[in-house]
Amino acid sequence: MASEGVEKLPEVGHEQVPVVRSKVDWLVPVLRLLAFFATLSATLVMALNKETKTIVVATIGTVPIQATLTAKFQHTPAFVFFVIVNGNASLHNLLMLVVNFVWKKFDSKGLVPLAIASLDLMNVVIVSGGVSAAAFMGQLGRDGNSHARWNKICDKFETYCNHGSGAIIASFIGLTLMISISTISLVRLRNTYNKIVLNSSVDRSQPNPDHPTHQPKRFPGQRRPGEEFPCRRRPGIGDPRTATGITAGVVSYMDIDSREVLFCYDLKLPEGIIPVKEDGEVEALN
Amino acid sequence: MITSRDTADVLSMKFEAKFSNSPTFEYFVIMNAIASGYTLILLFFPAKSSCGHFILVLDLIIALLLDSSISACLAIGQVGKKGNSHAGWLPICGQVPKFCDHVTGALISGFVAAIIYFLILLYSLHNLMNLFTTSQD
Secondary structure (H helix, E strand, O other), X not given: OOOOOOOOOOHHHHOOOOOOHHHOOOHHHHHHHHHHHHHHHHHHHHHOOEEEEEEEEEEEOXXXXXXXXXXXXXXXXXXXXXXXXXXXXXXXHHHHHHHHHHHHHOOOOOHHHHHHHHHHHHHHHHHHHHHXXXXXXXXXXXXXXXXXXXXXXXXXXXXXXXXXXXXXXXXXXXXXXXXXXXXXXXXHHHHHHOOOOOOOOOOOOOOOOOOHHHOOOOOOOOOXXXXXXXXXXOOOOOOHHHOEEEEEEEEEEEOOOOEEEEEEEEEEOOOOOOOOOOXXXXXXXX | OOOOXXXXXXXXXXXXXXXXXXXXXXXXXHHHHHHHHHHHHXXXXXXXXXXXXXXXXXXXXXXXXXXXXXXXXXXXXXXXXXXXXXXOEOOOOOOOXXXXXXXXXXXXXXXXXXXXXXXXXXXXXXXXXXXXXXXXX
């Protein structure tokens, strides 16, 4: 295929293109913000979970012997894991939120949405591990296990238990939000990677009446299909006046949050002129 | 895990440890049964069928549940092995060593299953999205 010349639309033309982005543009950042708050609150509530209680152990005569018992989250490795994992997840959500707004400046060819999606997946799996470990530990503390002679502790340390269950519930909400964020990012990633590409085996000698370029609505600057027009100077072609361009078709694809339309043209070069690869825009000329 | 069972006589009291004593282990058994059944069904599916994205979401959910079940069991098993002095929970592995070993074996294979399932998830993501081709714009 000869080198294709791409004509960028003038700004006026964009208004005629239906923009799909506005409906879902705000959904993922809002979800991420909520998930960030949920995991952050779970981390903080569990990390500050502490209760001290003095109970009378025995009485000698009339003097009660008191023992001070503390319930801290560090006593249980499951809760420590829970705090670590939720802290990690809230940091991840915050980072992704920042990247969401700053990302447009660094155009890295679709690698950033992929990294976001896979990091999201990993964090979802890890957070689910932390949540379920803490939930089962909490259930053990609440009900005890008669078979193993493990007494329940929630009747003595009620505030500790309530705070713990609050943190676990917040983390569950954060987990659900993160699952939905992950699913939405995966669906968006699919749309990015399935760009609509022209079929290269199309016969270009005759204009194809079924092609979308035959639609009555036309953008300013767009040529009629099959129309020949003189080319501007393109490097590697030589004298531009001798080459003519023929419209070949349209490529339209949707990025994560934008939509681009490219008009493709074939270059008809006169006999004897062999195009030479000069600038970096063209990789190879067959 | 299902076949783990041990009895011990402690102070003339019969003490039996089964997997069903702990709801965590029951959860583990149920989750692994679901995961193995799902994998068995999925063996007969072609790699890139039309419902590929649905399968990816299901894969994510199953990996999630596997990971959560193994994590919870590890937490409970740690309490069973080391006890928790602050809560007054004595370790039980000394009294029922066979049960402990059996459960440890089950947890190890569960852990391996979770890791392998995570790799399966990444692989089905790669299958769908064709990750290794760079976009050529």
